[in-house]
Each structure stands twice: as structure tokens, then as C-alpha cells.
Amino acid sequence: MQQFNWQHLERLLGDQATTSVYRLEEWEQAGGGKYPEIGDAVKLPKGVGFVIQTSDTEVQVLEVGMELTPLEEALLVLLLKQKNSRNGATELERQARQLGEWIDQSASAGERHAEVPERLELRSRLADGMIPFLLLCDQAGSQMPSYADLDKALRSFMAEDTLLIPLRDQEWLILAPDHLLAEAVSEDGETEGQDDDEKAVLGSLAAGLQQMFAGEWGGDCHVAVGEPIDPVESVVHAVIILRETIVLGRKFHIGMQVHLPWFVHLERLLIGVPESVRNRFVEDMIGRPDLFSDPETLSTLDAFFAMDCNVSETAKKLFIHRNTLLYRLDKIKQETGLDVRSFNDAVLVRILLLLYKVTKRK
Numbered sequence: 001m002q003q004f005n006w007q008h009l010e011r012l013l014g015d016q017a018t019t020s021v022y023r024l025e026e027w028e029q030a031g032g033g034k035y036p037e038i039g040d041a042v043k044l045p046k047g048v049g050f051v052i053q054t055s056d057t058e059v060q061v062l063e064v065g066m067e068l069t070p071l072e073e074a075l076l077v078l079l080l081k082q083k084n085s086r087n088g089a090t091e092l093e094r095q096a097r098q099l100g101e102w103i104d105q106s107a108s109a110g111e112r113h114a115e116v117p118e119r120l121e122l123r124s125r126l127a128d129g130m131i132p133f134l135l136l137c138d139q140a141g142s143q144m145p146s147y148a149d150l151d152k153a154l155r156s157f158m159a160e161d162t163l164l165i166p167l168r169d170q171e172w173l174i175l176a177p178d179h180l181l182a183e184a185v186s187e188d189g190e191t192e193g194q195d196d197d198e199k200a201v202l203g204s205l206a207a208g209l210q211q212m213f214a215g216e217w218g219g220d221c222h223v224a225v226g227e228p229i230d231p232v233e234s235v236v237h238a239v240i241i242l243r244e245t246i247v248l249g250r251k252f253h254i255g256m257q258v259h260l261p262w263f264v265h266l267e268r269l270l271i272g273v274p275e276s277v278r279n280r281f282v283e284d285m286i287g288r289p290d291l292f293s294d295p296e297t298l299s300t301l302d303a304f305f306a307m308d309c310n311v312s313e314t315a316k317k318l319f320i321h322r323n324t325l326l327y328r329l330d331k332i333k334q335e336t337g338l339d340v341r342s343f344n345d346a347v348l349v350r351i352l353l354l355l356y357k358v359t360k361r362k
Contacts, residue, residue: 134242
């Protein structure tokens, strides 16, 4: 670790400051965080210690033996961070970009079962049971947050040990600790249907992440989330699945910005059907070519399938009377010969609806 030059702080500190190097274990025992960042402060025997440089094994600290006012302390932290930013990206960002480049290359090559190599320094921070989020934003580059700003927002929104890994331009992988999921699921104290509860929580976390990003930086932002993984073994596979999930969501479900892999199984199958076969199937099965182009019919069917074909819940979702919904479903039956209240017909209409979306929306 190179010695930090703090000559520009001498005027403020006089001879009341010295630099020391702590092993990470020693830093934690002194009250510091597990993943120290530039400017972090801890009360030490010699005064207050401020982190000025970090590595995988050590942390370099500026120990100030004089009492500082809150304003002086804030100014000192600002100076430390400014100096660090002038020296380039932080060590964590460098490691994250290195890992992201490897993940992107492996995913592009289709090496979905590749394990994170030991040569990548961030491997030591990858724990078994991390929740993968993929964040994709289409806004102009000038509006994009810096790595430091987005990393800070994510640590505040999710957890301090959340990892931000840049992949492609305007695309990030976010690995959050799975205790977020466990804490949310255990709140109701029930075990029955726990898998469904976990998926509901994951969907809520993804929606919150999308809203946080859009509210802070705006733009067209999409988020996909998967179930917890062991990143060392499965991170490439997770990125491939989440990228595919966003592509399918944007193609089949225009207007949605949160995409969940367990809701696009049928879409994943249908996207592989040749376009000529899709077009012919839709034309042969639907008596009226413009049936699904009717906004009312489209919204009714989308809500009906989203509510698991439950008439009462669909009517509530659409803010209409139950009899009004039944009238609409009967109308669809008259025009297509298919009754979506019947399981077999509902499956067929669901397939037709998805095929219509992908064939008409290019």
C-alpha cells in the first residue's frame, strides 16, 4: 500500500495527525465497518481515525489527535474523498468493473456454467445466497449516475454489503444479501407457501429498486430479479437468464418495467416459434383479426390472466362490476368460440394473446 500524502491537510491539522495501517480484522475490532470506504471515521485510542486508503487486507488511517467540530470533520472527509476521486476510481469500483467485464464476456460466449476465477479480487466478497438484480436503463449517458452515486444509493436502499457490478453500458448487476428476503418473509411467521412469499418479496424489492432509480435519475429503467444464488458458481447463468427475462418482458409486456423470470416461461417457449408459424396460427385461430387490437378486450384479458382467471378479483382490478366482466368474457366467447373460464380454452387464448403481441409489435 502506498503512503498517503496528506501535506495539503497540515494547515488544518498541524502536528496532530499521523497515518497508521490496520489489518482489516483490527479495523473491525476497533469499531470500523467490514468494508471500509474512504472517509469512514472511527473513535480510536489516539483520537479519531479517518480511512484514507484501502486494500483487500489492510486499511490506511489518518489519526487526528485533536478534537474537531462537526464542520471541520465534514470538511476533512470531503477533502479525503475529493483527493481519492482525483486519483481515479476506488479500489472497489476497479474490482467490480474487472468482474463485470469477465461476466459479460462469459455470458456473451454462452459459458453459463463458468465459475468466477480466483484471480478476480472481488471473488472474496461473493457469498453463497445473494439476490441477483439486473438494472438496465435506456436514458442518455449524460443523465446516468456515477458508480459512486449509484453504489451509495443501493447501500442505503438495500444493505451495506450490497455489491454493484457494471456490465455493459447502462447495465448493472446488483448482488444483495439474501437476509433481505429472509427478514421480509419471516415477518408473517408462516411457512406455508413460503416459496410464493419469497417470490412476492423479490418482486417487491425489484419494484422498489426500479422506483428508486427512476425517482432519483429518471429515464426508462427496467429491472429483473432472480432467486438467491451462489455467485461464484452461478453468476454468469443468472445474468443470461435476467437479460433474457428483460428482453421477453419488453417484447411481450410493453409498459412493464419490472420483469420476473418465473412469469415468462411460456413467453420463453413461444419466442422460439418461427414467425411464419406464429402468424399463421394466430390468423387460423382468431375469427376477427382485430380482436386483440381492441384496448378493452386486451386490458380485460391481461387482467383476467394476471388474476389467475378469478372473475371477482379481475373485476376489482378493473374497477368494474362482476356482471360487466362476465358480459365481456361472453363477448369474447361469441367472437372466438373460446371460453376463457374453461381451462383448456384459457390456455389457448393466453397463447394466442402472447403470439399476437409478438407478431404485431415489432
